[in-house]
Amino acid sequence: MLPTQCFHDVDQSATCCSFGPCAHEKPATIMDQVPRVTTRELRAKEHIFFEGDHKTHVYLVESGAVSIYKVLVDGSRQIIDFALPGDVIGLGSNSEHINSAQSTVATRLQRVSFDVLQRQAQKNPQLAMQLYAALSEELAAARDLLVTVGQRSASQRVVAFLLALSRRNRRYGKDPSDIVLPMTRSDIADFLGLTIETVSRTFSSLKSKGLIVLGRNAQVDLTDLEALERLCAEQ
Amino acid sequence: MLPTQCFHDVDQSATCCSFGPCAHEKPATIMDQVPRVTTRELRAKEHIFFEGDHKTHVYLVESGAVSIYKVLVDGSRQIIDFALPGDVIGLGSNSEHINSAQSTVATRLQRVSFDVLQRQAQKNPQLAMQLYAALSEELAAARDLLVTVGQRSASQRVVAFLLALSRRNRRYGKDPSDIVLPMTRSDIADFLGLTIETVSRTFSSLKSKGLIVLGRNAQVDLTDLEALERLCAEQ
DNA sequence: CGGTACTTTGATATTCATCAACTCCCGTGG
DNA sequence: CCACGGGAGTTGATGAATATCAAAGTACCG
Numbered sequence: 001m002l003p004t005q006c007f008h009d010v011d012q013s014a015t016c017c018s019f020g021p022c023a024h025e026k027p028a029t030i031m032d033q034v035p036r037v038t039t040r041e042l043r044a045k046e047h048i049f050f051e052g053d054h055k056t057h058v059y060l061v062e063s064g065a066v067s068i069y070k071v072l073v074d075g076s077r078q079i080i081d082f083a084l085p086g087d088v089i090g091l092g093s094n095s096e097h098i099n100s101a102q103s104t105v106a107t108r109l110q111r112v113s114f115d116v117l118q119r120q121a122q123k124n125p126q127l128a129m130q131l132y133a134a135l136s137e138e139l140a141a142a143r144d145l146l147v148t149v150g151q152r153s154a155s156q157r158v159v160a161f162l163l164a165l166s167r168r169n170r171r172y173g174k175d176p177s178d179i180v181l182p183m184t185r186s187d188i189a190d191f192l193g194l195t196i197e198t199v200s201r202t203f204s205s206l207k208s209k210g211l212i213v214l215g216r217n218a219q220v221d222l223t224d225l226e227a228l229e230r231l232c233a234e235q
Numbered sequence: 236m237l238p239t240q241c242f243h244d245v246d247q248s249a250t251c252c253s254f255g256p257c258a259h260e261k262p263a264t265i266m267d268q269v270p271r272v273t274t275r276e277l278r279a280k281e282h283i284f285f286e287g288d289h290k291t292h293v294y295l296v297e298s299g300a301v302s303i304y305k306v307l308v309d310g311s312r313q314i315i316d317f318a319l320p321g322d323v324i325g326l327g328s329n330s331e332h333i334n335s336a337q338s339t340v341a342t343r344l345q346r347v348s349f350d351v352l353q354r355q356a357q358k359n360p361q362l363a364m365q366l367y368a369a370l371s372e373e374l375a376a377a378r379d380l381l382v383t384v385g386q387r388s389a390s391q392r393v394v395a396f397l398l399a400l401s402r403r404n405r406r407y408g409k410d411p412s413d414i415v416l417p418m419t420r421s422d423i424a425d426f427l428g429l430t431i432e433t434v435s436r437t438f439s440s441l442k443s444k445g446l447i448v449l450g451r452n453a454q455v456d457l458t459d460l461e462a463l464e465r466l467c468a469e470q
Numbered sequence: 471c472g473g474t475a476c477t478t479t480g481a482t483a484t485t486c487a488t489c490a491a492c493t494c495c496c497g498t499g500g
Numbered sequence: 501c502c503a504c505g506g507g508a509g510t511t512g513a514t515g516a517a518t519a520t521c522a523a524a525g526t527a528c529c530g
Contacts, residue, residue, distance in 0.1 A: 070382050073468050078382040092371040093364065099378065121364065128363035129328065129356065135370045136327040142377040143334065147305050147313040149385045150428030154518065185477065193385030195519055200478055216527095233308050389486065420509065430487055435510055 030088060030134070031060050033127050034112040034120055041108050048089070048101040048109070055097050057111040058090040064107025065182035069190065070099050079191040081141060082183065084168070090114065091135050104183040149193040152232075157192040158202040159232045162212070166222055177225055181218040265323060265369065266295050268362050269347040269355055276343050283324070283336040283344070290332050292346040293325040299342025300417035304425065305334050314426040316376060317418065319403065325349065326370050339418040384428040387467075392427040393437040394467045397447070401457055412457040 031037055039062070042048070048059065051070060059066075066083040080099060083089045089101055089109075121128040148160050162179065170176040181188070189199045206212045211228055213221035222228060266272055274297070277283070283294065286305060294301075301318040315334055318324045324336055324344075356363040383395050397414065405411040416423070424434045441447045446463055448456035457463060 070378065072382065072386055076386045078385045080378050080381060092374065093368040094371060094375075098375050121367075122360050125357050125360050125363055128360055128367065132356075132363060132367050132370060133328040135367060135374060136329060139327065139370060139374045139377060140329075140333050142374060142381060143305065143315050146315060146377060146381045146384060147307065149381060150313045151307055151311045184475090196477080197479085197520080198518060201518095204478070419507095431509080432488080432511085433486060436486095439510070 029130060030058070030117070030127070031110055031112060033124070034117050036116070037110050037112050039108060039110050042103040042106065044103055044105045044107075046103050046107075048103070049097045050100045051097055053097045055090060055095055055114045058088060058114055058117055059101075060110040061085050061087050061089065062108040062110055065104045066101050066107060066109075067104050067183065067187055067191075068099050068101050077190045078193070079187060080145070081138070082187075082191065084182070086172075088134060091131060091138065093118075104187050145191075154192075154194055154198050155202045155205065156232050157194065158188070158199060159206070159228050161188065161192060162220065162222060163225075163228055163232060166225065177222040179220050179222065181220060264365055265293070265352070265362070266345055266347060268359070268365075269352050271351070272345050272347050274343060274345050277338040277341065279338055279340045279342075281338050281342075283338070284332045285335045286332055288332045290325060290330055290349045293323060293349055293352055294336075295345040296320050296322050296324065297343040297345055300339045301336050301342060301344075302339050302418065302422055302426075303334050303336050312425045313428070314422060315380070316373070317422075317426065319417070321407075323369060326366060326373065328353075339422050380426075389427075389429055389433050390437050390440065391467050392429065393423075393434060394441070394463050396423065396427060397455065397457060398460075398463055398467060401460065412460055414455050414457065416453040416455060 040059075042064070048066065049055075061083045063085050066087075066089060067079045068081045068083060068089065069077050069079040071077050082104070083101075090097065092098065117131075121131055148157055152160065165179040165181070166176040169179055183191075185196045185199050185203075188194075189196045192199070203212070203214060206228075207214055209227075211222070211224045211231070213223055215221060275294075277299070283301065284290075296318045298320050301322075301324060302314045303316045303318060303324065304312050304314040306312050317339070318336075325332065327333065352366075356366055383392055387395065400414040400416070401411040404414055420431045420434050420438075423429075424431045427434070438447070438449060441463075442449055444462075446457070446459045446466070448458055450456060
């Protein structure tokens with residue numbers, strides 16, 4: 001097992017918020033098995049690749065954050081996943097990218113050649129199975145997000161999003177009630193299938209209820225995790 | 236490449252309806268590489284497995300239709316995919332199912348042992364890569380549905396759904412303007428993140444506009460494919 | 471400092487969910 | 501053969517949630 005662009009945790013049992021604990025600990029196993037790893041630095045809002053581009057590399061996020069998204073003809077955008085430090089971008093056997101990727105903040109990436117990775121996988125069944133497991137997690141994450149967007153109210157979606165970041169913090173040994181949002185309201189809105197205004201209003205509402213405190217620098221304090229969990233599950 | 240539960244087509248370029256042509260033709264390559272294939276017959280609305288169940292088999296849909304879904308604590312259901320004839324259910328490296336599966340109509344399945352398949356894949360890199368490609372398609376399908384549910388209006392979702400079935404027909408050499416819906420309005424609603432009533436009203440509205448004709452036996456005639464495509468893309 | 475991008479807040483409009491009643495279809499049993 | 505019953509589908513009336521439009525406020529970067 002190895003980390004993927006599993007931004008929100010994959011919940012096997014669909015309790016609560018459809019986000020749950022994600023069990024991968026080993027960081028970047030894939031990258032260790034392939035030679036010639038190079039790094040790339042990005043400022044905020046730089047593109048890594050576009051949908052339809054020929055797939056040249058697979059990337060590991062070292063720091064920062066990347067949005068994986070699709071755009072419709074009318075220009076509206078659905079962010080499919082946020083790739084955070086430790087997550088891998090660009091897996092899948094297609095020779096072309098099926099979505100676009102853009103840094104949401106300043107970001108540092110490691111990259112390996114897609115072809116080299118594919119060839120290694122052909123020779124090494126264990127690597128192939130690792131790739132398979134990684135993709136399997138991405139699939140679970142995409143489906144969890146689908147459940148959230150398809151079935152939950154605006155405030156439940158936002159809370160689910162915050163709790164997913166909280167759980168990620170816990171997984172990495174950081175404070176689960178003190179999270180950072182490395183993306184704009186607009187990014188969050190496009191991730192949750194809402195508008196900027198609705199996301200902003202929901203934050204304000206949670207703040208006025210004393211469930212969160214909005215700090216400087218995109219910092220958010222989750223002052224009542226239990227109440228948030230309840231909010232996310234209820235109805 | 237091999238077929239998966241890619242109900243709607245995977246559109247590489249996110250044109251129109253986020254559903255597009257899906258290029259797999261070889262049916263059931265996986266099943267041919269594993270011994271002891273058995274079959275199972277189901278009446279409508281029988282369960283194949285539940286979320287959390289130990290994964291014993293991987294299934295190929297021979298006839299009928301299967302809904303893959305998750306339920307939330309409040310009882311609401313999100314159908315994640317419809318598996319139709321030729322599609323495979325139960326892939327992924329988890330030892331437990333991460334969603335439930337239920338026939339929507341009378342259905343016949345082929346099944347192979349999950350463990351046997353895993354072991355074969357360990358030994359046979361080509362099979363492993365096939366599984367990888369299959370999962371890759373499932374992921375693309377889940378993401379396309381996410382885009383539809385997250386960004387489109389009720390009528391656009393319904394039309395996208397109809398057009399996906401139409402394209403599937405075309406791919407299998409059948410009439411793309413004469414489709415069958417092997418599921419209830421309730422299933423469609425839970426797939427598209429809508430209510431039964433909204434789905435029904437949308438069908439009625441499309442009918443009154445002369446874009447579709449509702450026939451007997453869940454048959455739907457798409458009398459103006461171009462107008463439907465336009466409806467799905469516009470705004 | 472000054473400008474730009476991002477965020478918040480308010481007023482209004484629209485879409486879709488909800489609640490409720492009714493119809494249709496099909497199978498079952500009297 | 502017809503009556504009954506239940507599941508599925510349709511249609512209408514209403515309300516709530518969220519999008520849209522508009523404007524002001526705030527932080528950040530040169």
